[in-house]
Amino acid sequence: MLTQIPKDLPLFFALSAAAAILVYGFTGMNLDMRPSSTSALGMIFIPLWSCIAAVIAYLLGYVIRFVWRTQFTEPAVQPWHGKVLAVMLGGIMLCSALMAWYSVQTYEEAAKPNLVTYNGELVPQYQSSKLALVRTSTPVYGRDQQAEPIQWGENQTLLSVHNADVELRDSASNLQATVSVQELDYVTQYQAARIKLAGFVEPGLVMLIDGRATGKRSLLVVLTPDYKVFMRFMVERYWPLQSSALEIRLDPVDGEVIAVGAAAQEKLLISLGSAGAR
Numbered sequence: 525m526l527t528q529i530p531k532d533l534p535l536f537f538a539l540s541a542a543a544a545i546l547v548y549g550f551t552g553m554n555l556d557m558r559p560s561s562t563s564a565l566g567m568i569f570i571p572l573w574s575c576i577a578a579v580i581a582y583l584l585g586y587v588i589r590f591v592w593r594t595q596f597t598e599p600a601v602q603p604w605h606g607k608v609l610a611v612m613l614g615g616i617m618l619c620s621a622l623m624a625w626y627s628v629q630t631y632e633e634a635a636k637p638n639l640v641t642y643n644g645e646l647v648p649q650y651q652s653s654k655l656a657l658v659r660t661s662t663p664v665y666g667r668d669q670q671a672e673p674i675q676w677g678e679n680q681t682l683l684s685v686h687n688a689d690v691e692l693r694d695s696a697s698n699l700q701a702t703v704s705v706q707e708l709d710y711v712t713q714y715q716a717a718r719i720k721l722a723g724f725v726e727p728g729l730v731m732l733i734d735g736r737a738t739g740k741r742s743l744l745v746v747l748t749p750d751y752k753v754f755m756r757f758m759v760e761r762y763w764p765l766q767s768s769a770l771e772i773r774l775d776p777v778d779g780e781v782i783a784v785g786a787a788a789q790e791k792l793l794i795s796l797g798s799a800g801a802r
Contacts, residue, residue: 526609529599530592536609537585542578543613544620546570551624557632558739560709635707635741640756648757649793658780661715661732661770676718677726677749685711690733692751699751705743707758708735715770720780721796724749728796730782732770734761742769744784746796759784759792 526532526539549570553563592598639648664672664683673695674681684691688706693699705711713734718727726749733743740762746755763769763785771783771791778795785791 526613527606528602529605529609530589531598532605532609533589533592534582534585536613537588538578538582540613540616541581542574543617545574545577547617547620548624549574551621552628555625555628557628558635558741560736560738635739635758637741637758637760639758646755646794646796650790651793652790655773655775655781655783655793658772658774659717660772661717661730663713664716664731665711665714674716674729676716676729679726679729679749679751681729683714690714692729692747694751701747701751701753703731703733703743703745703753703756705733705735708733708741708743709739710736712736712765717770717772719746719772719782719796721746721748721754722779728754730770730772732784734765734769737765742784744782744794746782755794755796757794 526536549566553559553566553570556563639646662672662674664674665685672683674683674692679697679699680695681692682695684693688704690703690705690711692701692703711733715732715734717730719730721728728749729747731745731747733745735741735743740760742759742761744755744757744759745753748754761769769785772780773783773793775781775795780796782794782796783791784794
């Protein structure tokens, strides 16, 4: 089938384009450990895009062959022509598979649960909580994609949702904070609650930002009253997405603590305690 250069260049370009997209697409689908609820549509669209790419690549190969023939004398058929084209086609498929693997690994690494603090050390714990409930969170952004103002202490925050960032701006002081949410793919809902922080007169703000349902990731963010990001915690979501997951509870020693996973038997408890002192 691929035996002669430049005669078979259009076919080679078409096969290369189609194979690259097919291998990249289906390898990525098979390696994805947290597929989207619509990922099955890839069974339709990956072959469709590969066919479109093959037609475009065939035309490109046809143009290159035409230019080649106008500039050079077409060589005689050589046995190595077919071997070179076959090796190149195999190399393209291998590179596509490796690129898909790398893309999935990079995506999973970015969304891996991790805790980043900016003032002190925090130790999250998973346990059943018998601590007294102080307050529950308030939904501030949901499936209706309407952001609600957030009142915490003297701060009146307006929430602005962009593709990969969440911007919080104070309507009075014009202080602002920007939180990246690109690891979540897209956001389904936000919950917020105020919390006492050691070293601050005004309360801080805790936000739980939930990603897509099948992604099983949520982002927990704590802001100080002056809109500094105090904590950023990528959490593996183990509670039902539709449940109210964020609560503030009272520890006799550490004061107010964050409790995540209200509907679950074991909650994620984070005490800001002395870490908030400055």
